[in-house]
Amino acid sequence: MTRNDAFLSEVTGRCVAGRMLRASRLITRHYDDALRPTGLTITQFGLLHVIGKYEPESISQVADMMNLDRTSLSRNLKPLEKAGFVHRGNEGGQRRRRVLLTTLGLKKLEEARPYWKTAQEQVEAALGEIHLANLTQALRQVRNDTLKA
Amino acid sequence: MTRNDAFLSEVTGRCVAGRMLRASRLITRHYDDALRPTGLTITQFGLLHVIGKYEPESISQVADMMNLDRTSLSRNLKPLEKAGFVHRGNEGGQRRRRVLLTTLGLKKLEEARPYWKTAQEQVEAALGEIHLANLTQALRQVRNDTLKA
DNA sequence: TGCCTTTTAGTGTATATGCACGTTATTCGG
DNA sequence: CCGAATAACGTGCATATACACTAAAAGGCA
Helix, strand or coil, rough: CCCCCCCCCCHHHHHHHHHHHHHHHHHHHHHHHHHHHHHHHHHHHHHHHHHHHHHHCCCCHHHHHHCCCCCHHHHHHHHHCCCCCCCEECCCCCCCCCCCHHHHHHHHHHHHHHHHHHHHHHHHHHHHHHHHHHHHHHHHHHHHHHHHH | CCCCCCCCCCCHHHHHHHHHHHHHHHHHHHHHHHHHHHCHHHHHHHHHHHHHCCCCCHHCCCCCCHHCHHHHHHHHHHHHHHHCEEEECCEEEEEECCCEEEEEHHHHHHHHHHHHHHHHHHHHHHHHHHHHHHHHHHEEEEEEEHHCC
């Protein structure tokens, strides 16, 4: 089963990034599957939610909240803008372009929410209260300042 | 701070996918930063490691181990093949193409390992033993069969 | 006022990821 | 032995993600 043991070590088992990525792939697929009837991905759903809920001042602020690179966010917004779910204002000149949820975007969010809820409850059930609590607590500890230190 | 409360609920706080994605972005960036001198990403590092360690029978088998779509894996292999780190054999006809670590690939892995170790230890320290154990245990629970059920 | 620094945003390029779809090879039933 | 089902793989297309670089606006200071 295992070869080259002299050189290759226990990375698979210990690497936090590996575990995280493997889990993320399953989780995102699970939510994406559930949301498919709405045409949204879980990333898009979360993004719309944050924009609608916090009405952020700038793109960068949203990016910070999501631990997402600003340029990635800029690109993630494109399909949402194209679909008419968000609107990027140009009020204050070119700088500080606000992002706003449109009426259509809010409607889409409401439409998607039950699908999200189903997926969420399935995940919560699959994990069980203990694991869910542990996961939440541990992930909360994964912050920029803890890693930078 | 918070608006539209009638429509927009507590998705941000509860959604496991959201938490997972936000944490994953930080974690992968952390490892990617550490590995930058080697030119590998953490995804590539993990992939090379698995291929070298388990010498899998097929692409699909690797994909299963990584909870990765087979076609995604196929594409992830391309830069590694181009760089000469892996070799895709055609022994058994077109079907069941084996993936092998080349000598160069093994050398690269050895070169990268100390950088990975540094990143890993930083993450372990940032999390602390308790959170690390909880995270590991919880992520282990995120499996295909638990979610499907 | 005018320059310089900081802040905010977009583009080019590359990797990462998954679905729908098509292709080839193996296997299995008749 | 042949046709159908299955298994393994690749491509086209779209989204997701980040870094390096560039552009423009805001703010501060001489």
